[in-house]
Amino acid sequence: MHKIFIRSFVSSLVFLFTFTVAAVAKDVKAAFVYIGPTGDHGWTYQHDVGRKAVEAAGYKTTYVEGVPESADAERVLRQLANSGHDVIFTTSFGYMNPTNKVAKEFPNVKFEHATGYKREHANVSTYAARFYEGRTILGTIAGSMTKSNVIGYVASFPIPEVIRGINSFTLAAQKVNPNIKTKIVWAFTWYDPGKEAEAAKALIDQGADIIAQHTDSTAIVQIAEKAGIFAFGQASDMDKFAPKAVLTSVENNWGPYYVDRVKAVANGTWNQKDTWHGIGDGMVVISDLDSAIPADVRAKVNQLEKDLASGKVHSFTGPIYDQKGNLMVAEGKTADDGMLAGMMTYVKGVEGDIPK
Amino acid sequence: MIIDINFVGLIITSIMASSVPLILASCGELITERSGVLNLGVEGMMIIGAISGFALMTATGSLVIAVFGAMLAGVLISTIFAFLTQTLITNHVATGLALTIFGIGISAMIGKNFVGIPGKEFPVLFESLKDAIPFLSPILFGHSIVFYFAFALPFITSYFLKKTKIGLIVRAVGDSPDSASNQGINVRLVRYLCILYGGAMCGLAGAYLSMIYTPQWIENMTGGRGWIALALVVFSTWNPIKILIGAMIFGGLTIIQFHMQAIGVRIPVQFLTALPYIVTIIVLVVISRDSRKIRLSTPSSLGKSFYKDN
Numbered sequence: 001m002h003k004i005f006i007r008s009f010v011s012s013l014v015f016l017f018t019f020t021v022a023a024v025a026k027d028v029k030a031a032f033v034y035i036g037p038t039g040d041h042g043w044t045y046q047h048d049v050g051r052k053a054v055e056a057a058g059y060k061t062t063y064v065e066g067v068p069e070s071a072d073a074e075r076v077l078r079q080l081a082n083s084g085h086d087v088i089f090t091t092s093f094g095y096m097n098p099t100n101k102v103a104k105e106f107p108n109v110k111f112e113h114a115t116g117y118k119r120e121h122a123n124v125s126t127y128a129a130r131f132y133e134g135r136t137i138l139g140t141i142a143g144s145m146t147k148s149n150v151i152g153y154v155a156s157f158p159i160p161e162v163i164r165g166i167n168s169f170t171l172a173a174q175k176v177n178p179n180i181k182t183k184i185v186w187a188f189t190w191y192d193p194g195k196e197a198e199a200a201k202a203l204i205d206q207g208a209d210i211i212a213q214h215t216d217s218t219a220i221v222q223i224a225e226k227a228g229i230f231a232f233g234q235a236s237d238m239d240k241f242a243p244k245a246v247l248t249s250v251e252n253n254w255g256p257y258y259v260d261r262v263k264a265v266a267n268g269t270w271n272q273k274d275t276w277h278g279i280g281d282g283m284v285v286i287s288d289l290d291s292a293i294p295a296d297v298r299a300k301v302n303q304l305e306k307d308l309a310s311g312k313v314h315s316f317t318g319p320i321y322d323q324k325g326n327l328m329v330a331e332g333k334t335a336d337d338g339m340l341a342g343m344m345t346y347v348k349g350v351e352g353d354i355p356k
Numbered sequence: 357m358i359i360d361i362n363f364v365g366l367i368i369t370s371i372m373a374s375s376v377p378l379i380l381a382s383c384g385e386l387i388t389e390r391s392g393v394l395n396l397g398v399e400g401m402m403i404i405g406a407i408s409g410f411a412l413m414t415a416t417g418s419l420v421i422a423v424f425g426a427m428l429a430g431v432l433i434s435t436i437f438a439f440l441t442q443t444l445i446t447n448h449v450a451t452g453l454a455l456t457i458f459g460i461g462i463s464a465m466i467g468k469n470f471v472g473i474p475g476k477e478f479p480v481l482f483e484s485l486k487d488a489i490p491f492l493s494p495i496l497f498g499h500s501i502v503f504y505f506a507f508a509l510p511f512i513t514s515y516f517l518k519k520t521k522i523g524l525i526v527r528a529v530g531d532s533p534d535s536a537s538n539q540g541i542n543v544r545l546v547r548y549l550c551i552l553y554g555g556a557m558c559g560l561a562g563a564y565l566s567m568i569y570t571p572q573w574i575e576n577m578t579g580g581r582g583w584i585a586l587a588l589v590v591f592s593t594w595n596p597i598k599i600l601i602g603a604m605i606f607g608g609l610t611i612i613q614f615h616m617q618a619i620g621v622r623i624p625v626q627f628l629t630a631l632p633y634i635v636t637i638i639v640l641v642v643i644s645r646d647s648r649k650i651r652l653s654t655p656s657s658l659g660k661s662f663y664k665d666n
Contacts, residue, residue: 038468186629193565193569205367222474
């Protein structure tokens with residue numbers, strides 16, 4: 001009796017063991033490389049929300065946070081590729097060259113680089129989100145609701161991503177209200193709550209009654225709440241930080257893309273792609289509209305969101321002029337992706353110069 | 357843009373609010389340094405104060421517990437520094453740097469569960485008087501208790517060092533620990549207490565950031581303010597009143613450069629961003645260039661370990 005018990009016990013152990021080994025061998029492991037800490041409640045935080053979605057879909061994930069965009073990145077990537085990861089997501093622009101370099105050394109590992117444009121090897125894909133579509137919606141709301149006609153905008157660094165956002169926001173606001181002015185203040189940081197708060201205060205003192213931001217912390221919406229004016233959330237829904245001030249937020253939603261790509265690796269259907277998704281594909285999400293937004297504006301915005309999603313409306317539809325009055329996009333045309341990707345000039349109506 | 361007197365009042369108020377953490381941390385570090393101890397862990401102690409204050413506020417809902425808890429957390433972490441440098445006689449500079457790295461790391465670890473939670477509103481005093489007098493009212497009224505404390509602190513610190521016996525003892529310990537020891541003063545105990553006091557003030561400075569100034573927690577939210585506070589102590593030549601001036605200039609230029617950007621002044625933004633650092637150093641160097649006074653106010657044994665066993 002004992003012997004039979006032991007034998008069956010051992011055999012079941014062996015069975016379990018082989019079963020687990022087989023399962024592990026099939027498992028796809030995904031790794032994520034982050035520029036900042038996952039606790040920034042902004043850019044990296046949202047990527048990590050995406051990673052958790054991958055985990056929830058049943059895949060193993062690893063992440064390394066606070067990786068500098070230098071030779072360190074290469075070292076981290078090599079280490080991840082060596083330790084059995086099948087797909088590696090590098091989530092900052094500056095990882096572009098390290099990603100391509102390491103991809104060459106590991107042809108069997110898939111690499112996914114966010115916001116870049118170099119795909120030098122067959123195992124490198126790139127992806128980014130059309131956040132400017134979200135900013136078109138914010139601009140429409142701001143233009144419709146401002147009373148002082150001065151809209152404040154706290155910007156981070158003068159790169160195409162940020163300039164594109166400022167332009168798209170201003171164009172949309174001008175469309176509903178030709179008298180508005182967008183005042184830009186450069187904070188030269190992605191997140192430093194103290195500095196962002198000071199920048200927002202300066203804009204409010206100068207008469208701005210709505211503030212948009214392209215920095216990551218929630219300090220700006222909190223300052224707006226205290227001052228009794230309106231603001232927009234960035235990267236995640238910031239409504240709970242300033243329930244009265246936040247009209248809506250533009251959320252970065254990486255989860256669906258990440259799950260898709262990891263699944264593709266698991267099924268063997270992964271192929272090289274350049275993805276630039278917007279509202280239509282759900283990579284850019286507009287949070288619930290605040291009740292302070294009047295019904296007519298709300299209706300307009302809902303329609304606009306649908307049209308942006310379907311492609312009926314493009315954020316950059318001509319005629320668009322730059323600050324000096326030169327034509328950038330002709331009437332009836334829309335800006336192509338190449339122009340958007342390298343956009344480094346303000347459109348007409350934005351005040352000031354781009355810091356060089 | 358209209359420049360009226362109320363507008364100027366608003367700007368001055370913003371400047372004062374932004375200089376509070378610098379004043380608190382600098383005045384705390386000043387006492388530590390006056391006793392002859394160089395603690396480079398200001399940034400680390402501030403960030404520990406920031407997360408402790410925010411975490412306690414979220415967990416207990418009590419602002420009083422949170423503020424005192426943040427100060428206590430600053431005291432606790434500075435106890436590590438005190439034990440290492442005073443009892444085990446380790447190098448001040450290396451231990452202080454380690455304290456900063458440790459503080460940033462451990463605050464991030466504790467803070468994981470507190471990201472994305474809004475803070476509570478901190479009560480302000482004299483709010484009803486806020487519109488009573490143009491220009492002066494926003495400057496004087498409607499601030500948190502920590503704000504008023506910060507602006508009293510440089511004067512209290514100055515009085516303490518110059519006019520009280522304990523202040524004299526602290527200076528004696530910093531200038532000549534051997535003579536002080538021969539006078540029967542317990543050098544190690546005095547230095548311990550001064551380090552703990554510095555920790556408490558840095559903890560309070562951090563709590564001001566995470567609970568009052570921008571009520572939220574994100575990693576690294578002190579953003580280098582600890583290092584600026586540390587620099588202010590040196591450039592003010594260990595004079596609390598000059599710390600106040602330096603902190604106001606630094607906070608002021610940070611805010612004024614944003615205003616200049618918003619008005620559209622055509623000066624390179626990168627230069628404007630660097631301006632607070634440059635001008636604060638220049639001004640403090642100029643107002644403190646009397647070499648006799650520098651010699652008098654610099655703690656002679658700053659950063660040197662005291663070996664004598666009592």
